[in-house]
Amino acid sequence: FPVTIAHLIKEHDWKVFVAKPEESNHRTLQGVVGKLTNKIFHDPKIEFDHKAFDEGLLIVKDKLFLLNLYQELSLDILKADIRSAAAEGCKAVFIDPITVLSNGLDAASANTLLQKLAQDLAQMAMDLNIVIFMFCHLKAPDNGPPHERGGAVQSHQFAGSRAMMRSANLMIGLEGDKDPDLPEEQRNLRSLVVLENRMSGETGRIRLYYDIVTGK
Numbered sequence: 001f002p003v004t005i006a007h008l009i010k011e012h013d014w015k016v017f018v019a020k021p022e023e024s025n026h027r028t029l030q031g032v033v034g035k036l037t038n039k040i041f042h043d044p045k046i047e048f049d050h051k052a053f054d055e056g057l058l059i060v061k062d063k064l065f066l067l068n069l070y071q072e073l074s075l076d077i078l079k080a081d082i083r084s085a086a087a088e089g090c091k092a093v094f095i096d097p098i099t100v101l102s103n104g105l106d107a108a109s110a111n112t113l114l115q116k117l118a119q120d121l122a123q124m125a126m127d128l129n130i131v132i133f134m135f136c137h138l139k140a141p142d143n144g145p146p147h148e149r150g151g152a153v154q155s156h157q158f159a160g161s162r163a164m165m166r167s168a169n170l171m172i173g174l175e176g177d178k179d180p181d182l183p184e185e186q187r188n189l190r191s192l193v194v195l196e197n198r199m200s201g202e203t204g205r206i207r208l209y210y211d212i213v214t215g216k
Contacts, residue, residue, distance in 0.1 A: 001094055001133065002031035003216055008092050009063045010036060016092045017066040017085035018076060021100050028066060033057060038214040065090055075101055079124065086128040093119075096135035099159045105143055115163035122167040134168070150177035155195045171196035188212065 008014040009032070020028050023162060030041040033056035040046050041053055065085050071077065078101065083095055103109035118134075125132045136159040138147055145151040153173025158164045164171060176190040190208040196201060210216075 001096065001135065002100075003035045004133070005032050005064070005092075005094060006035035010059055012091075013063070014091040015063045015065065015089045016094065017067075017082065017083075017090040018094045019073075020083065020094070020096045021067060021069060022097065025066040025069060029060075029064070032064060033060060034215050036060070038216060040215040042071040044095075057152055073101065075113065075120070079120060080120075082124060082132075083128070086130055090157070091130055093130060095132065097159075098134045098136045102159075105208045110159075114159055118163035118167040123167075134164075136164075138173075147175070148178050150175065150179075150184070153193055153195070165196055168196065169198045170194070184212075 005016050005018065008016055018028055028044055033039075034041050036059050037049075037052045039056075041048060041050045050116040065088065067073075067081065078095070084153055085093065098114065099110075100190055101117060102113045105113060114136075121132050121134065124130075132184055138153060139157045139159065140146060140153075141151045141157065144204050147153060153175050155165055157190055159173065171194075173193040173195055176187075176195055178187055180187075188210040190210065192206040194202070194204045194206075
């Protein structure tokens with residue numbers, strides 16, 4: 001998702017709040033700046049381009065707000081953080097993954113929490129006039145190849161899927177085959193699949209290719 005954040009910052013001059021508790025803020029910043037400059041900053045095998053990084057930081061300026069990774073994260077705290085970010089002018093919120101909020105809960109309790117999360121955040125998006133992007137893990141397919149081997153992504157496989165299908169305006173899956181025995185060009189292919197679209201009801205597929213040189 002760093003490419004989407006970079007696009008919103010550069011093309012729309014939006015402030016963006018990112019809650020990515022499973023990744024360091026330093027790594028998140030590297031990803032966003034990398035997408036702004038067509039450079040890769042997180043790979044130790046690639047020489048770090050300090051000039052390009054500084055140029056990217058000038059574009060980011062004060063538009064990127066990152067979660068305090070040392071705070072306890074709960075639904076109530078996350079909602080308070082989102083309200084604070086909106087008050088600071090943030091127009092977009094990214095939460096990756098939402099399932100971090102249900103760690104340690106049994107399946108029934110986790111599903112109840114994710115249902116409340118989807119409903120509460122959908123309401124907050126309307127009330128605060130912001131857009132919220134939620135990323136979640138997928139349940140394994142009932143049959144056929146697993147997702148990492150090109151298995152199709154379906155709406156019911158999203159964690160908290162029923163609540164997502166009811167509360168989200170758009171549900172998107174990303175498909176690809178990471179089989180190490182495939183040629184690199186094939187491993188770098190992805191399909192962005194529109195699964196649910198409340199506005200129009202349309203679905204569709206967009207072919208993507210990951211460029212290992214630019215990281216985009």
